Each structure stands twice: as C-alpha cells, then as structure tokens.
Amino acid sequence: MNRTFDRYAGIVFLAVGTAFMIGSRTISTSAYGSNVGANIFPMILGGLLALLSLRLIYETFRAQKTETKKQNLDYKRFGIIFAAAVLYAYFLEEIGFVISTFLFLLIGFQTMQKGKLLTSIVISGAFSYGVYYLYVNVLDGSLPGFPAWLGLGG
Structure with a gap:
C-alpha cells in the first residue's frame, strides 16, 4: 500500500x-x-x-x-480490464445489460484471479441477472434487455 x-x-x-x-x-x-x-x-x-x-x-x-x-505496476491487467470496460460500454445497447455485464464481470474476475472458472461464471451470471431483475421488475426501471436475435425478448 x-x-x-x-x-x-x-x-x-x-x-x-x-x-x-x-x-x-x-x-x-x-x-x-x-x-x-x-x-x-x-x-x-x-x-x-x-x-x-x-x-x-x-x-x-x-x-x-x-x-x-x-x-511494479501491472499494466497488462489494467489494460485488459480497461479494454473490457470500453467494450462493455460500447456493446451495452446491442447485446443487452445481462449479457454485457456477465461478460465484463467474467473477464474481470478471470483477469484478477485465474482459475475457479465455474465460480466466476456463477457469480457473474447471478449478479448480472439479479441486478437486472431488481431494477426492471422490482423498481420498474428500464435497462437494455436481451438482444432480439436471441429470442428472449428485447
């Protein structure tokens, strides 16, 4: 520190x-x-x-x-997470909140600590869908849903 x-x-x-x-x-x-x-x-x-x-x-x-x-500063990890954040913001509307947040969190978790892929997938999926459900269904907000080509609603 x-x-x-x-x-x-x-x-x-x-x-x-x-x-x-x-x-x-x-x-x-x-x-x-x-x-x-x-x-x-x-x-x-x-x-x-x-x-x-x-x-x-x-x-x-x-x-x-x-x-x-x-x-020593870890420029490689910083670059990966920064690129993931930029791509997250760019593709948020196109692929929806749940998928883009899931991918961003999964990349972030795997960048910070390799391994435990199943745990990262479960946490990323639960968090991204949980926040989406809470905001859209409980608070009656609006977030980009799933993409239309996926057939899960838009």
Missing part, C-alpha cells in the same frame, strides 16, 4: 463522488416508461464512491508506517 498515492486517490475520488451526487440533481427525476428516474443510479453510486473514499482516506492516516519499496 502506497499511503501517499492512496490518500490523494481518496481525495480525488471523494471529489468525483461529490460531483456525481451534485450533478445527479440536475438529471430528470423520471424517465419514459420507468418509475425510477435517471438520477437515482448516479446519486447512489456517487454516494458510495464518496463513502468509500472517506474510508480510504481514514485508512491512510490510520495505517502504521511500513517500509516502502518500489512496486
């Missing part, structure tokens, strides 16, 4: 989370065909980011000083 980097990253993420919460107040509170407005997710995610940032900042002050050594 690089305490200086973590402290500055926490401050930056706190600012970003706060900006998300402030910015979400300007987004429409209702959306066509949805009881949940477009402002809900940015508000919740901004709040979570701000709270986690505060925790990170607190931990940097609480941590005892340890011997600092140069850490």
